[in-house]
Amino acid sequence: MATLIHFSLKGGAVDISSEQEKVIWSFGGGKGGSGRTLLATNLAILLARDGKDVILFDGNLGCANAHTALGMKHPSKTLSDFLQGRVADLSDVIVPTPFNNLRLIPGAKDAINAANPNSAVKTKLVKRLRSIPCEHLFLDIGPGTNFQAADFFLEGHIQVMLITPEPTAVETAYRFIRASIHRKLKNIVDRPLFEEYLDEGFGDMGEGNLIARLESILEKIEKTDSQVAEKVAKALYEMEFKLVVNQARDRHDRYLGPSICEIVNKFYGIHMDYAGIIPFDERVPHSFRRNTPFLVEYGKSETAAHFSLILKELLKLAPERAKSNQLNLISS
Template sequence: MLRNADTFFMNRIIPIASGKGGVGKSFLTVNLGVTLARMGKTVILVDLDLGGSNLHTFLGIKNSRAGIGTYLNKQADSLESLVIPTSVDRLYFLPGDGLYTSAVQQHYFQKMKIIKELPHLVADYILLDLGAGTNHNILDYFIPFPQGIIVTVPETTAILNAYSFLKSALARSVYRQFPPRSEERVLIQEFFRQRLEGSGTSLFTLADKLSEHNQDQGKAVRNLLETFYPGVIINMGRSVSDRDLGKNLRIICRKNLGISLQYLGYLEWMPGVSRSITGRSPYCLDHQDQLSSALEGVCRRLEKIVPEKSIPLFEGDEDLDNLNWAGPAR
């Protein structure tokens, strides 16, 4: 993983998160990485679920390598020095805790140090496997990168948790636009204490309120909302109605938050998934089926998204109609 100091390398950093555990987030991170690598892309998988790092098990790698915990404990000079190859050509891995489980206790400056160094890693795609839930350690790794992915399953609680995650990510992102103890932060806190759902307001209402104080500040928040374009993947689906939950989540986000949500993929439940996890081998290496094809479809959609650009809200669901879906599982 050597870099020419005179060459500027543009990579895509994609954080992958979930509102709750058990939805297949780490499984998807690994298999998306494998699929992208087999499409000719150089990929680095980064285990940022610090305190619960397990991405190595999905890759069949022993948890004996120095990782981000080593870096945070100042036993390594850079993240790049900790990147290791995997058994898949063009696919690399940056371990998480390694020998330092205390890495779960992260200070803000430590998170910022990691975030600033990630763009210097040499790869086409850098996939960040984050923990589940909405604590600040997770949100702070998700919000700097507008095209993150939220993984959920077709269950009411999981869908609601996915929505709550996106709402929390936006709230923290807007909050962090302004300095500590500022009037704007007080206004933002008051806004989020009110119920958005069913109120007829969205975060663009907040942008308008901030504009009353300062037009540039309102414009900055509006720009953030327009460039925040996460994707959702519905995992472990079993029916047409399960697939439509992704559309419902997008409608809710558009109505209550004012953001567009890219429906990246609907993935069916397959019995071979649990066997691949137990066998510590990425599913896509041993299977050529509907799930593998759907994962490739997700990767094709990721390629079409232009990073760091303002994308207008969808008025229809035309991208939902183009999803690679082969019908209910038998």
């Protein structure tokens, strides 16, 4: 058993299937207002400017706003049309943006239940997202620590968590990490008994040491099926999140990211890398109100420079597929 545990806790590069040509980026974090759309839209613009073929999926199913962040009016066709069967294919709702090489899948706008599609609809949506041809697919995920948010987050090859330096945001981020690990493992185990082990292990745990619980879960599974236990351990080994701190005001906020990564690496059984900060900048909400992407209006600002630094860091830390598709600016 010790071998499994040691294997699962080291952290490592994500194995991306050769069948999947695109690089999928997911942006999550749990709490609303953490800056997912801000980061996703501006990084997408940077990639598109570098000549990459990028599609941004507005997965904030209950409150879509990526089109606004890109300076667009709400498109006539959106994800709602796909979810409600008014269009035959997801590609029918992909629209151009004001930026060359960047297209948008606008979020749902009119279905009350769009924020909670049933399992069959969600499976259809995920399968179609995987098959859409492009070089980079950005998944801008809505708030929440539920399994649905975790499912979309786990689709990413590059999984980026955003937090703000607030106690509630940090607490929600830890819950989101636990939910993502829980969901990842539930998608692997194939027996109700093993799912019960997981539910018991993740239930009512507060901020406790998750590694001890994972060890207990693995030991129970291994007694029944060592192959499934090995799959669970391998999945933990391959989980690798990236962390960005938004609205950082001072040195304390800048240290928050490395501190959280240290805690996750030590107590959560997965690997997390610190990718940088977005400084607090009063011009950010100003650009949103003007329906102008931040990089367009304030492209020479310190904050804009941080977007480029974050992108470089994410690509440096990225899986091999992303590294083979890096920006020209990565070596600059």
